[in-house]
Amino acid sequence: MIEVRGLTKTFGPVAAVTDLTFDVGPGTVTGFLGPNGAGKTTTMRMMLGLVAPGSGSVTIDGRPYRELRDPTSVVGAVLDSSGFHPAHTARDHLRLYARMGRYGSDRVARVAEVTGVSAFAHRRTRGLSTGMRQRLNLATALLGDPRVLLLDEPSNGLDPEGIAWLRRFLRDLAAQGRTILVSSHVLGEIEQTADQVVVIREGRLVTAGPLSELYGSASVLVRSPQADRLRTMLAAPTEILSSEVLRVHDLSAAEIASVAAAHGIPLQELTSERPTLEQAFLHLTGGTTP
Numbered sequence: 332m333i334e335v336r337g338l339t340k341t342f343g344p345v346a347a348v349t350d351l352t353f354d355v356g357p358g359t360v361t362g363f364l365g366p367n368g369a370g371k372t373t374t375m376r377m378m379l380g381l382v383a384p385g386s387g388s389v390t391i392d393g394r395p396y397r398e399l400r401d402p403t404s405v406v407g408a409v410l411d412s413s414g415f416h417p418a419h420t421a422r423d424h425l426r427l428y429a430r431m432g433r434y435g436s437d438r439v440a441r442v443a444e445v446t447g448v449s450a451f452a453h454r455r456t457r458g459l460s461t462g463m464r465q466r467l468n469l470a471t472a473l474l475g476d477p478r479v480l481l482l483d484e485p486s487n488g489l490d491p492e493g494i495a496w497l498r499r500f501l502r503d504l505a506a507q508g509r510t511i512l513v514s515s516h517v518l519g520e521i522e523q524t525a526d527q528v529v530v531i532r533e534g535r536l537v538t539a540g541p542l543s544e545l546y547g548s549a550s551v552l553v554r555s556p557q558a559d560r561l562r563t564m565l566a567a568p569t570e571i572l573s574s575e576v577l578r579v580h581d582l583s584a585a586e587i588a589s590v591a592a593a594h595g596i597p598l599q600e601l602t603s604e605r606p607t608l609e610q611a612f613l614h615l616t617g618g619t620t621p
């Protein structure tokens with residue numbers, strides 16, 4: 332659905348995006364992850380034709396954004412929370428954008444309802460909170476009932492209830508077969524939402540694939556007075572940390588326990604060492620592990 336190929340963009344001496352290649356498929360939520368300044372916004376702006384790539388290409392349904400016949404019904408985007416006329420009410424704002432896209436008032440009512448904008452539709456945009464602005468932006472992006480949704484840090488300003496709502500909302504949209512790309516610099520924000528992730532760092536691809544693959548491989552710390560004997564019984568890569576302590580890879584604690592029991596080997600400790608997803612992400616993006 333979205334195909335990024337060799338995408339590169341420099342701003343003067345700054346290499347914002349370098350030779351980026353990945354796909355974003357339909358029916359899933361894809362998290363677009365990287366630390367501040369990694370190049371996420373620049374990439375999304377290139378997807379929308381707002382920034383011209385230095386080289387490479389990005390297509391949506393096989394065409395660059397500018398060549399899409401009816402772009403707002405193909406792609407909805409939320410890139411920032413500005414761009415409201417301060418004297419307009421939230422409903423005025425939606426009506427204006429609906430007119431520009433030639434969408435009916437039924438779409439205004441529908442998107443206001445599903446995004447929760449109805450609750451503050453009569454309020455002027457200058458008085459809206461950041462979370463309300465996020466919802467209004469999302470409602471605006473949905474006016475054309477787009478198949479592709481690009482959201483840049485959509486959780487910013489949302490309270491915990493709003494974040495939980497957004498998660499369910501995006502999952503529902505993905506379940507309808509839409510293509511959803513959500514950027515974040517915090518993995519925890521999209522951990523429960525995304526199925527796929529694209530991780531970038533300093534403008535370059537670090538990894539792209541299922542979220543589950545971000546986990547490092549599991550290991551188990553084993554303490555036994557017969558560690559050496561146990562090691563010869565285990566058909567798995569094993570590190571010897573001391574005469575009594577092993578680190579065993581590719582076996583679960585339960586599997587190690589049953590081998591030990593079968594050979595009458597006493598165990599004093601079995602500790603699973605699987606890194607958290609956040610640790611794996613920080614490791615990939617060069618952050619520090621807490």
Ligand SMILES: Nc1ncnc2c1ncn2[C@@H]1O[C@H](COP(=O)(O)OP(=O)(O)OP(=O)(O)O)[C@@H](O)[C@H]1O
Nearest residue numbers: 342345347365366367368369370371372373374516
């Ligand atoms: N218009 C511009 N002119 C100059 N430099 C820019 C411009 N836009 C982005 N950059 C630079 O490109 C790099 C990537 O920025 P970008 O905003 O794409 O990162 P990001 O991953 O979205 O970061 P954040 O999580 O902080 O929003 C940064 O070094 C940024 O300063």
